[in-house]
Amino acid sequence: MPLLEVRNLKVYYDLPQGTVKAVDGVSFSLEKGEILGVAGESGSGKSTLAHSIIGLVKPPGRVVDGEIIFEGRNLLELSEEELREIRGKDITMVFQDPNTYLNPVLRIGIQVGEVYEAHLGIEPRKAIDKVVDLLRKVRLTDPERRVESYPHELSGGMKQRVMISMAIALKPKLIILDEPTSALDVTIQAEIMELLMEMRDELGAAMIFISHDLELLGQVSDRLMIMYGGRLVEIGETEEIFRDPLHPYTEALINAIKYVRKEELPTLEGEPPSLLKPPPGCRFHPRCPKRMDRCSLVEPGEYMVGGRRVSCLLYEEEGDA
Amino acid sequence: MPEPLIKAENIKKYFPVKKGLIGGTEYVRAVDDVSLEIGEETITALVGESGSGKTTLGRIMAGIWMPTSGRVLYRGIDIHRDGMKREVRHRIQMIFQNPDSSLNPRMKILDILGEAITEAEPGIKKDELIERATKLLEEVNLHPDHLYKYPHELSGGEKQRVAIARAIALEPEFIVADEPVSALDISIRAQIINLLARIQREHGIAILYIAHDLRTVWNISDYVAVMYLGKIMEYGPTEEVFKNTGHPYTATLLSTAPLLPEEFRKHSLKPIGEPPSLINPPKGCRFHTRCPLAREECREVDMKLIEIGREHYTACPFWR
Incomplete structure (x- = not known):
């Protein structure tokens, strides 16, 4: 049994302008002692995902659907008191800004x-x-x-x-780290990372490590999950993803962290999607260099390719849904 | 190097801080005797962590702040003493990290650009102004619709593109860009860096690119200056500094970048502890309290920059 299993989680925010689907049907699991890196840009839903696991989604946010099974118990069905018991003891969190x-x-x-x-x-x-x-x-x-x-x-x-x-x-059995070093200088960041890895080895705790810094996640995570516009786009072994990214968005992110001297940097045109009015079909299609006609019409399912799960119509044939 | 476009000479900037209720005044030595030259049409990266003084030095070189002592010469003109004459003021522009604080929220983009355009050309006709503003937006790859937003x-x-358009409206020769992409998402950063590089080439502008992100520094800069606690630790052509690193502090910075091409990852140095205070910076080499290779002499000797290669200087006499 995995330590944590998140199934079809949906977290929405009700705003005057409409409903923001911050996390929209995300599933993944985490083994004991494993480090899962979660990468994504602002608005990808990665922080909302983290907060929802420890029951910190506050109105106007609400968990609309899904299950969060931790050691066999669905955290979404626990009382606030039962949850408090787990939070801070079995599941803890380190935030980006300690001042808060x-x-x-x-x-x-x-x-x-x-x-x-x-x-x-x-x-x-x-x-x-x-x-x-x-x-x-x-x-x-x-x-x-x-x-x-x-x-x-x-x-x-x-x-x-x-x-x-x-x-x-x-x-704790699970530590959720939400951009724990993003506000720090690089040399301090390196020290904090070293400390975190030491603590992991000592405690054997699993970690969900959220960051926009793919280079950092590449160093520390066993598996990697990439999010875009509230959806999972790809999840798999970190090394495999770095070697051969399947989703065009993952590929763009990996290209963006390469060192290129005095040449145009590879770019991804356009801007991240609005979560109030996400694009139809695949949320990445307006920016995708490999888009096909169908991409704006059909929402991609999640397909297994090797050990990886990827949400892109390119793999519809190849993978098993 | 040919005669530099901009020359900062022995710049010091001390900020006073009150010491308790009765104790006198102490000084934060944000920049402490720094000289830096920037050649025409070159990009110099100024790298350092928070508290290194890089932003302070950048603002002084942009003419926004006065130095406590020292001077900045633009083509031989002291930009601070000669009251920043109009023609000098136009030739030097600045782009900030956060466009939200540099773009007036109550002004439409047309008016933001219009301000700069009329500054360069007072009395310009309205239709000409719109035409110029449209061209500026085109240059930064923004649709003309944005004029009325x-x-x-x-x-x-997009806001950072507008900030760049405004900066080039005055046809500057020198732009100080202070962490222009740090606040942006990864997929957007590359767009802005490519834009800066193109603008620099097409307009022949010199740029002081202030950053802590080695990836963009490696991509666009011709020269790198590495600052630590108000002092320059190393300066040289970018490839030299990355390949034949001349200072342990630079090496610790490079050690934090795991994806740096293999040939530049010769060092694996980690600094010790936390950066010291700027109020009482360490004597001798500023970096000695955190330097993994520090020796006895480093506590005493005030380090001067020494030449170790063509245009390549380091403040560490013991490294290599």
């Missing part, structure tokens, strides 16, 4: 300690030794002093280490 |  989640007027030691209080009933002040150990584990320099610090006294990289410490405190 | 009706990439 760290309380500016609470000392770091207290905030991190709250994780122990919420799930183990240990008072934060009594958990201080545990917190110091934890901060040492994420290699925050001078942890004894840092528990007394306020968030603003820490750099962006240090704050992200604090977030990671909270995410790993209770040895 | 407001910035919020445009996508991020």
Whole structure:
């Protein structure tokens, strides 16, 4: 049994202008200890997908359809209380901007300690030794002093280490990372990535790693899922996707991260689709260099090609739906 | 290098910060004695992480900010002291990372471009102005319909195209482009980079391209200057800097780019810890506190740029 199975998930936002279909029928599964990279541009639905797994979709957003099965239980059918039990313990999340989640007027030691209080009933002040150990584990320099610090006294990289410490405190089975290093400088980003991979090896936790940075995902993920306009376009082994991308959109993304000297960079014309009024047929067809007449008429199914699932009419014959 | 178009000489920019309630004033040394020359029709990339001073230096070279000391010469004219004469002001333009803050949200694109066009040619007739604005949009591959739209009706990439059109309206010789694609989606970035490269070629413009993304730097720049904590660590022709890297800091940056072609991935260096404060930057080499190869001398000696190849300079005497 996979650790997590998402089936036909649909998350919509009801806005005055209409319904935004942010995630529109996405299915995938995740094994224990596996790292799944989720790549996509803004508006692809990748962040909404992440938030929906831990029940953080807030109105006007709503889960319209689908199942999120975690260790055999459908998270969408749990009460808020049952969900809270899982969230922060078995499933944790690290966000792009730690400032949104760290309380500016609470000392770091207290905030991190709250994780122990919420799930183990240990008072934060009594958990201080545990917190110091934890901060040492994420290699925050001078942890004894840092528990007394306020968030603003820490750099962006240090704050992200604090977030990671909270995410790993209770040895979760799944960590969802939403652009955890995108706001950081490249050298700091490299250190945080190293730390995350170390934590994965130590805890054996599975990860869903969301990023627009395909180069980064290529380094860390076992499997890769590409999203476009709220839909899955391709999912498979990372190495295979890099070697031979099947979907024209995946191909364009892989081309976009190559180094080209003093020549025109390969481009993808046009702009990502509006999710209020997505194009008919395949959502990528207006920008697709390989589009056929049918692409604007028929919604592609998902076809298995080798070990990969791809949503493109080019593979309709070849693959099994 | 032939006589440069733009020459920054010993630029310092210190920002005062109050030290507690009673303590006096301290200074953030954003740019600390930097010289940089940019030749005609060349693209120089200015690379560095946040706090390196690259944006500050860019704004000073664009004439937007005054340096604390030092001067910027455009064809021999001090752009700050001579009050930025009109003809100089027109020759130097800037493109910002976030077009939302540089395009007035209450103005139609026609008026945004019109402002620049009338600045260059006061008293231009309305129909001529529309014709010029239409041509400018064509140059940046935007449909003339966009003239009558407001910035919020445009996508991020389209807004950046408008910003480029406005910059070239004044027929500049030098453009400072501060992270012009960092806020854009990957599939849009390449479009804008290609556009910048074409505009540069067709108009013979020199560009200071401020960026942290090595992929676009590798693609369009002729020269690279690498900044760290207000100082230039390395400068040289792009291929030289990538192939015969002259500074450990540059090597740590290159080490973060796994897809860089094999021949440039000779180094695998990781910096140590967090960047220090700009208020009390480390003595000696600014990078020594994070340099994996630092020696005793690095704490003491104030590093000067030394020539290690044709037009290639490094601030590290010990590397290689």
